[in-house]
Amino acid sequence: MTVFLQHNRVRLALHTLRSGDGPRLLLLHALGDRSPERLPAEFEPWPGAVFALDFTGHGSSSVPAGGGYTAEVLMGDADVALAAIGPATVVGRGLGGYIALLLAGARPAQVRGIAVLDGAGLAGGGDTPGPAVVRGVPGALSAPDPFALVELGSDLRPRPYVRRFAELAVEASKMADPIAVCARQRPAWLEAVLEVPGVVEEPLEAALRRFALAG
Amino acid sequence: MTAPVTDEPRFLTYPGARRPDRHRWVDSYGVRLHVCEWGDASGPPLFLVHGGSDFAGTFDVFAPLLADAGWRVISWDHRGHGDSDHAALYSWDADVRDALSVLDATTPDAVPVVAHSKGGGMMLQLAEALPYRLSKLVVIDGLPSRDPAPDVSDHEHRRFTQKTLADWLDHRRAAHINLRKPGTLEELARRRKRMNPRLPDDWLRYLVTIGARRDPDGWRWKLDPAIRFGGFGPWSPEWSLQRLKELRVPLLGLTATVEEEMGWGTNHRALLPYLPPRAEIIPFENTGHFIHIEHPHRVAELVLEFLR
Numbered sequence: 001m002t003v004f005l006q007h008n009r010v011r012l013a014l015h016t017l018r019s020g021d022g023p024r025l026l027l028l029h030a031l032g033d034r035s036p037e038r039l040p041a042e043f044e045p046w047p048g049a050v051f052a053l054d055f056t057g058h059g060s061s062s063v064p065a066g067g068g069y070t071a072e073v074l075m076g077d078a079d080v081a082l083a084a085i086g087p088a089t090v091v092g093r094g095l096g097g098y099i100a101l102l103l104a105g106a107r108p109a110q111v112r113g114i115a116v117l118d119g120a121g122l123a124g125g126g127d128t129p130g131p132a133v134v135r136g137v138p139g140a141l142s143a144p145d146p147f148a149l150v151e152l153g154s155d156l157r158p159r160p161y162v163r164r165f166a167e168l169a170v171e172a173s174k175m176a177d178p179i180a181v182c183a184r185q186r187p188a189w190l191e192a193v194l195e196v197p198g199v200v201e202e203p204l205e206a207a208l209r210r211f212a213l214a215g
Numbered sequence: 216m217t218a219p220v221t222d223e224p225r226f227l228t229y230p231g232a233r234r235p236d237r238h239r240w241v242d243s244y245g246v247r248l249h250v251c252e253w254g255d256a257s258g259p260p261l262f263l264v265h266g267g268s269d270f271a272g273t274f275d276v277f278a279p280l281l282a283d284a285g286w287r288v289i290s291w292d293h294r295g296h297g298d299s300d301h302a303a304l305y306s307w308d309a310d311v312r313d314a315l316s317v318l319d320a321t322t323p324d325a326v327p328v329v330a331h332s333k334g335g336g337m338m339l340q341l342a343e344a345l346p347y348r349l350s351k352l353v354v355i356d357g358l359p360s361r362d363p364a365p366d367v368s369d370h371e372h373r374r375f376t377q378k379t380l381a382d383w384l385d386h387r388r389a390a391h392i393n394l395r396k397p398g399t400l401e402e403l404a405r406r407r408k409r410m411n412p413r414l415p416d417d418w419l420r421y422l423v424t425i426g427a428r429r430d431p432d433g434w435r436w437k438l439d440p441a442i443r444f445g446g447f448g449p450w451s452p453e454w455s456l457q458r459l460k461e462l463r464v465p466l467l468g469l470t471a472t473v474e475e476e477m478g479w480g481t482n483h484r485a486l487l488p489y490l491p492p493r494a495e496i497i498p499f500e501n502t503g504h505f506i507h508i509e510h511p512h513r514v515a516e517l518v519l520e521f522l523r
Contacts, residue, residue, distance in 0.1 A: 008390040008441050009303040010320050056304070064303030065245025066294065067312070073304060076387035083388055106380035129454055132344035134315050135308065136244060147244075151308060156449045168377045 002060060013060035014081050015052045017153035022048030023112070023215050024088035025208075028096030031121025031152055032144040033057030042204060043091075046201060047212050051088070053081040055096075057145030067137065067147030071095075071155050073126075073144045075102040084112050089211040091204070093153055094119025097164075097183060101193065104179060105165030108172030113211035115180040115204055116190070123187040159192035170198030175214055180207035226400060229421040230468060231511065232275040236282075241291065243316035249298035250291040250317055252284025260322050261522070263290040264314065266332025266357065268438060270297030271420070272425035277507045280515035281329075286522075291317045295439035297426060305442060307450075311337050311344075325350040325523050331507065333356040336455065340463040349464045353518050356471045356504050358496075359455030375447045386443060393440040397433030400424070407423055412475065413503040462491040467521045469514065470496060473503045494522075 001016045017027070017039040025046050029035055035052030043050055054061040055077050057069065078099050081086060087110045090098035097116035104111040116122075137146040169178055179199040181190065193199050235251030242248075251271050261281060263274050271290035278288045292299040293310055302309070314337055320328060327350050330338040335357020342349045386393075398406070404419040411419060426432045470483045485497045490496065497517065499506050509515040 007387065009301070053300040062303075066243055066302055066304070067311060068294075068302060068304030068306040068309030070304075070306050070448060072383075073306075073387075076384060079384045080388055106377065106384055108377065128451075129458075132340050132458070134312055134341060134344045136312055136315070138244075141245065151306070158348070158449050161449045164375065168380070172377060 001083070005076070005080050005084055007056070007077055010056045010064055010077075011062040012056065012077055013054040013078060014084060015054070017043075017050040017052055018046075020049045023212050024048055024085050026078070026081060026085065026088045026090045027052040028092035028099055029053075029055065029058065030094030030096055030119030032058070032149050033093070033120060034143070043208070045205070049085075051081065054133045055079060055099075055145075055148070057148040058143050061143070063141050063143050065141065067145070067151055068171050068213055069145075069148050069151040069155075071098060071102060071157075074099045075106060078103045079107060082107060086110075087112060089115075089208070089210075089214070091114050091115045091117065092119075093117045095121025097122055097125065098157070098189075101162070101169070101179065102165050104107065104169035104173075106168070108169050108178075111169070111173075111178070111209065112214045113173075113175050113178045113180065114169075115182050115202075115207045115211075116187050117204065118183040121152055122183060122185050122190070124157040124189065126156065127158045128189060129156060130154075140166045157187070157189040159189055162189040163192045163196060163198060166193040166196040166199055170196055173198070175211070177202075177210070180204075180210075182207060220359055222319065226417070226420040226424050229418055231279070232277060232421060233279040233398070234279075234425075239302065241317050241320040243294070243313040246294050246302050247300045248291050248317060250289065250320075252290075253278045253288040254286055256287060258282075258285050258287035260324075260326050261286040261288050262318065262326055262328045263288060264328060264330035264334030264338055265290065265293065265296070266334050268296070268432065268442070269331070270426050270437070272297065273422065273505075273508070275421075275425070277511045277515060279435060280511055281518065284515075284519050289317070289321060295442050297437055299438040301441070305439075307337070307340075310338050314338070314341055315345070315348070327351040327352040327353075329355065329518055330357060331355040332504065337378070339455065339459065339462065343458055344464055346463045351465045351467070352462075353467045353469070353521060355469045355506050355514065358468045359452050359459060359489075360482065360486070379447060383443070383447065390441040395435040395438070395440050397430060397435050398513070400427075400434055403427050403434050403436065411505060413473070414505060414508055418508065432515075456486075456489045459486075459489045460491060466491060466494040466522075467517070468494065468496040468518070469506050470498045471502050471504050471506055472498055472500055475504045
């Protein structure tokens with residue numbers, strides 16, 4: 001089942017991969033990707049409902065004109081989904097993993113725990129800007145939006161900035177270790193996040209077991 | 216564009232103010248931008264770039280002074296501002312890209328640009344990315360500074376709090392139903408006075424008739440309510456300062472000396488080590504952020520001299 005949620009002028013597709021009671025799980029896809037059509041095997045053991053969100057410009061969500069993507073706006077996408085489903089554990093691939101971290105820092109009471117998985121867009125554009133470029137992308141206006149690929153593939157993730165989100169998440173969380181890094185990729189921002197107490201390296205299976213217990 | 220306001224005629228004019236001679240639209244990858252021009256259409260083009268929360272009509276006094284000297288003066292409302300489309304997304308890069316769309320739609324040649332506040336930052340980036348596109352650059356109180364620039368929506372609050380983030384997300388959750396607060400023309404002028412405390416009341420009333428629209432329940436600023444003053448995001452003034460050194464386009468910077476909420480708090484002496492060769496900085500004594508509105512004639516003279 002898919003419902004559409006409004007985030008400013010964008011219509012976001014939120015898919016229910018499995019309905020039911022118990023703890024909720026929200027899946028965030030990688031850059032240029034879309035939500036899976038069926039519940040992936042690795043989330044089968046999850047004891048409750050599983051949702052998946054298509055980010056702005058991706059999957060069945062609307063593709064806005066003229067670009068202007070930022071990771072912070074995608075955090076807003078995920079937050080609109082959170083408002084619809086209630087407190088949840090969030091698992092993100094690639095870019096979705098980074099967005100999950102931002103959301104955990106901003107909404108620590110509603111995000112039970114997060115798991116960061118490998119995937120497109122995990123690295124981002126590093127600490128500081130490279131050469132200035134003005135990037136125009138002839139818009140096909142179909143998902144995935146080429147503007148999203150260009151802008152979110154290179155958005156800056158300075159270590160002190162990203163680390164702050166991890167600190168906020170851990171400070172306010174009721175969980176012992178609310179941030180699980182299951183990815184093998186290690187962009188600089190993720191190395192910095194791993195230095196924060198409460199951020200652990202852990203297989204996805206183990207992280208999901210812990211987070212499911214938190215409800 | 217604002218429909219004529221028939222029953223509040225006394226605010227339709229302001230001494231020295233002149234509405235643009237021509238209006239047109241530019242499509243920037245699907246976002247429709249409102250472009251206006253003052254002066255002879257066959258004159259050499261000169262671009263004016265407004266700052267955050269502003270609109271091209273704020274040049275109604277300044278632009279005609281340049282147009283009367285023979286320039287074809289062109290400005291546009293940034294996405295979400297003035298009469299341009301309210302977009303789904305806003306970012307610094309998108310604003311710079313839109314700027315290039317307006318330049319490209321006008322001329323392929325290198326052009327002089329005068330930019331205020333956030334517009335200055337945008338044009339410094341354009342000058343670095345495409346130096347062949349600009350012939351000269353004037354930045355009015357918009358040169359980088361170590362202090363955060365308040366009209367840049369995505370600057371870094373180094374120690375942003377969980378509340379900052381939650382407030383921003385709450386704003387995003389409601390963005391699709393948010394409307395600007397309606398009010399009388401006087402009320403809107405008073406609200407703007409809080410951001411522009413040094414500008415004359417009659418000027419702010421005049422701006423309402425251009426930058427706001429009249430709905431059945433009152434006047435509303437046209438600025439997209441999804442756009443928020445201030446914010447957070449990865450940005451550091453140090454990045455802009457370092458890049459300033461490499462600027463190849465001749466630069467004239469005018470800096471304010473009176474701190475204001477909208478101002479960039481640029482300390483011109485602190486800026487000196489970062490200036491590119493041949494750049495000139497002129498601080499304006501006892502002047503706030505809107506230097507070209509407080510001193511339109513003096514700024515126009517300096518700009519015309521610099522462009523000569």
